[in-house]
Amino acid sequence: MVHDVQVDDGVVRFTLALDGVRDVQVDLQEMTSEEKERIWPKKGQQKREPGAAEHLNNIGRVLAVMSGKGGVGKSSVAAMLAVALRQQGKRVGVLDADITGPSIPKMFGLSETPPMGPVGILPAETKSGIEVMSINLLLPSEDEAVIWRGPLIGGAIRQFWGDVVWGDLDVLVVDLPPGTSDASLTVMQSIPLNGVVLVTSPQDLAGMVVRKAAKMAWQMKVSIVGLVENMSYTICPKCGERIEVFGPSQAVHTANLLGVPLLGQIPLDPDLARQCDAGEIEDYTTDVFEPIAQKIADRASVRPGTPIF
Amino acid sequence: MVHDVQVDDGVVRFTLALDGVRDVQVDLQEMTSEEKERIWPKKGQQKREPGAAEHLNNIGRVLAVMSGKGGVGKSSVAAMLAVALRQQGKRVGVLDADITGPSIPKMFGLSETPPMGPVGILPAETKSGIEVMSINLLLPSEDEAVIWRGPLIGGAIRQFWGDVVWGDLDVLVVDLPPGTSDASLTVMQSIPLNGVVLVTSPQDLAGMVVRKAAKMAWQMKVSIVGLVENMSYTICPKCGERIEVFGPSQAVHTANLLGVPLLGQIPLDPDLARQCDAGEIEDYTTDVFEPIAQKIADRASVRPGTPIF
Numbered sequence: 001m002v003h004d005v006q007v008d009d010g011v012v013r014f015t016l017a018l019d020g021v022r023d024v025q026v027d028l029q030e031m032t033s034e035e036k037e038r039i040w041p042k043k044g045q046q047k048r049e050p051g052a053a054e055h056l057n058n059i060g061r062v063l064a065v066m067s068g069k070g071g072v073g074k075s076s077v078a079a080m081l082a083v084a085l086r087q088q089g090k091r092v093g094v095l096d097a098d099i100t101g102p103s104i105p106k107m108f109g110l111s112e113t114p115p116m117g118p119v120g121i122l123p124a125e126t127k128s129g130i131e132v133m134s135i136n137l138l139l140p141s142e143d144e145a146v147i148w149r150g151p152l153i154g155g156a157i158r159q160f161w162g163d164v165v166w167g168d169l170d171v172l173v174v175d176l177p178p179g180t181s182d183a184s185l186t187v188m189q190s191i192p193l194n195g196v197v198l199v200t201s202p203q204d205l206a207g208m209v210v211r212k213a214a215k216m217a218w219q220m221k222v223s224i225v226g227l228v229e230n231m232s233y234t235i236c237p238k239c240g241e242r243i244e245v246f247g248p249s250q251a252v253h254t255a256n257l258l259g260v261p262l263l264g265q266i267p268l269d270p271d272l273a274r275q276c277d278a279g280e281i282e283d284y285t286t287d288v289f290e291p292i293a294q295k296i297a298d299r300a301s302v303r304p305g306t307p308i309f
Numbered sequence: 310m311v312h313d314v315q316v317d318d319g320v321v322r323f324t325l326a327l328d329g330v331r332d333v334q335v336d337l338q339e340m341t342s343e344e345k346e347r348i349w350p351k352k353g354q355q356k357r358e359p360g361a362a363e364h365l366n367n368i369g370r371v372l373a374v375m376s377g378k379g380g381v382g383k384s385s386v387a388a389m390l391a392v393a394l395r396q397q398g399k400r401v402g403v404l405d406a407d408i409t410g411p412s413i414p415k416m417f418g419l420s421e422t423p424p425m426g427p428v429g430i431l432p433a434e435t436k437s438g439i440e441v442m443s444i445n446l447l448l449p450s451e452d453e454a455v456i457w458r459g460p461l462i463g464g465a466i467r468q469f470w471g472d473v474v475w476g477d478l479d480v481l482v483v484d485l486p487p488g489t490s491d492a493s494l495t496v497m498q499s500i501p502l503n504g505v506v507l508v509t510s511p512q513d514l515a516g517m518v519v520r521k522a523a524k525m526a527w528q529m530k531v532s533i534v535g536l537v538e539n540m541s542y543t544i545c546p547k548c549g550e551r552i553e554v555f556g557p558s559q560a561v562h563t564a565n566l567l568g569v570p571l572l573g574q575i576p577l578d579p580d581l582a583r584q585c586d587a588g589e590i591e592d593y594t595t596d597v598f599e600p601i602a603q604k605i606a607d608r609a610s611v612r613p614g615t616p617i618f
Contacts, residue, residue, distance in 0.1 A: 023458065023460055023461045068409075068410055069410050069412075070378060070379010070410070071378060071380010071382075071487075071510070072380050073380075100377075100490050100521070101377055101378050101489075101518045101521070103514050106513075106514055106517060107514070142517055143520035144524065145489045145522070145525040145528070146489060147489045147494060147529075148332070149491050149494060150458050150459035150490065150491055151332055152332045153490055155332075177488060178380075178409075178410055178486070178487050179409035179486060179487070179488070180409045180410075180454045180455060180456045181408070181455075181457055181459065181490075181491070181492075182458050182459055182490070182491070183490075184456075185456060201380070202582070203582050203585065203586055204415075204586035205416070205586055206380075208412075208415060208451055209410045209412070212409070212410070212452055212453065212454040212455070213454070215452065215453065215454040216454040216456050219454070219456060220456075234552065234554050236545040236548060236550055236552060237550070238545065238548050238550040239545060239547050239548040241545055241546070241547040243543065243545060243546065243579070244579055245543050245554060245577050245579055246577075246579065246582045247579050247582035247583045247586060248583075268555075270552070270553055270554055270556050273511070273512050273514075273554070274556045274557075276514055277513035
């Protein structure tokens with residue numbers, strides 16, 4: 001039974017009263033031109049097809065960075081991975097799938113609205129030449145809230161994949177939001193991922209949530225490249241003491257539990273926070289991340305990957 | 310146009326092809342008994358009404374803890390707030406609205422499945438007597454993934470409000486997930502909040518995302534109690550140096566920008582992480598949080614609040 005149908009500024013709202021139904025999943029689609037012609041026979045104008053850019057893109061590997069739990073530094077790991085791969089000479093893009101908490105543009109100091117090309121949106125480009133697409137580039141101001149329910153979030157992510165002119169890329173890094181709900185589901189269902197990199201922090205609590213993320217990846221049949229532990233420790237700038245600010249590491253335990261390789265441990269470095277805030281993550285230098293990026297690149301290229309399409 | 314209708318284990322899936330529609334919002338409801346009788350005239354069995362517990366509950370104040378960005382310690386602030394209010398002798402409950410990354414039960418060392426009473430689910434009780442409801446208490450194991458789209462997430466949150474026998478509470482603390490999508494929307498639309506406490510970390514990046522959360526609260530007409538900065542600094546256990554691990558604080562700047570009071574700054578303390586992991590947050594002692602909890606309680610009781618119903 002359908003109640004309370006309202007149409008308000010392009011949003012259709014209704015209540016479905018059902019029995020024995022746990023969930024309703026609606027995929028919102030543009031009508032096909034045949035369908036439109038059936039309804040409005042006169043309206044036959046030509047229009048750019050959604051997803052047109054996708055057929056022109058040539059993307060070698062798609063790697064998602066996922067954590068389950070927020071704030072473990074997933075976005076900075078995604079950004080550092082992109083920077084490290086770019087420094088190796090690869091053509092790299094970053095698709096920011098964190099629609100409600102996008103942090104990629106700020107880290108790279110990007111704020112200009114990407115231009116619209118004939119077949120789709122052209123991604124922004126960082127100073128070292130990394131292509132970036134994020135909802136924050138499309139908002140009137142960076143602290144504008146995106147108060148959307150799932151179908152719109154999914155639509156934006158699908159557009160970032162299908163309507164963005166990525167061109168030729170060796171690697172596209174997808175920065176997933178926390179959680180195992182709409183955004184992660186849409187990425188895993190609509191984008192042919194070659195693998196996911198799991199990011200955790202030393203807390204057992206974060207380990208618990210990353211195990212949820214791993215279970216989701218298994219259920220969605222996406223390969224796990226490995227686990228990165230972030231914020232493992234910090235070094236006292238005065239006395240050099242190694243301080244485990246989030247308690248002792250659980251990374252080896254978590255990696256063993258999941259049966260995935262531990263790719264490395266990254267310390268908590270105030271310089272990284274500062275350079276992220278300043279939009280200069282490309283200038284951040286660390287010896288720690290290089291071997292991690294190498295391991296990710298090696299494993300992602302050795303593995304055949306499991307495209308989902 | 311409705312395509313591809315599938316019904317699979319209680320989940321209805323279909324594709325809507327529309328024109329000029331940006332979003333579809335579906336509220337899933339149980340049919341009323343009249344509606345059921347219209348469809349199955351013979352099926353007239355008595356059944357517990359959903360939301361029955363709500364009418365028996367008597368909850369003084371409902372405070373949501375929100376951050377926008379994940380991992381800034383929102384859940385530990387929510388838990389510490391509940392503990393501090395409980396220590397003042399108040400009757401306190403915690404509703405964990407973070408369905409895909411719930412961390413409240415682990416912090417309190419709770420794992421038993423809550424029993425079902427005649428009018429609804431009975432919340433779990435911590436050793437100091439705080440009532441807790443979380444999806445993790447209902448899962449077969451704590452690291453099970455909840456791979457749900459928005460309508461199911463919203464349904465679970467509405468059940469935690471309407472179908473849980475909270476009884477008489479002075480304060481119900483709602484722990485919101487990161488982001489401004491379904492879970493936060495459902496809480497703000499379906500639960501009569503008296504205010505939200507915003508939690509941020511020193512990074513400007515976290516500040517940006519918490520400003521998104523504040524804008525959402527304004528748009529949803531929910532009062533903001535104030536801002537708490539978490540992880541402001543850590544103290545070197547060897548030399549006593551104060552280290553700003555996430556860079557210099559942006560809290561005063563963010564609070565001024567939002568025009569809300571800065572309620573306090575909480576240091577990053579490895580003991581807190583350890584006691585959260587051990588399920589002993591109630592035994593964690595700190596002088597820092599007491600005045601913050603007091604300010605929150607004072608402001609929440611002075612303000613009339615803006616119930617949304």
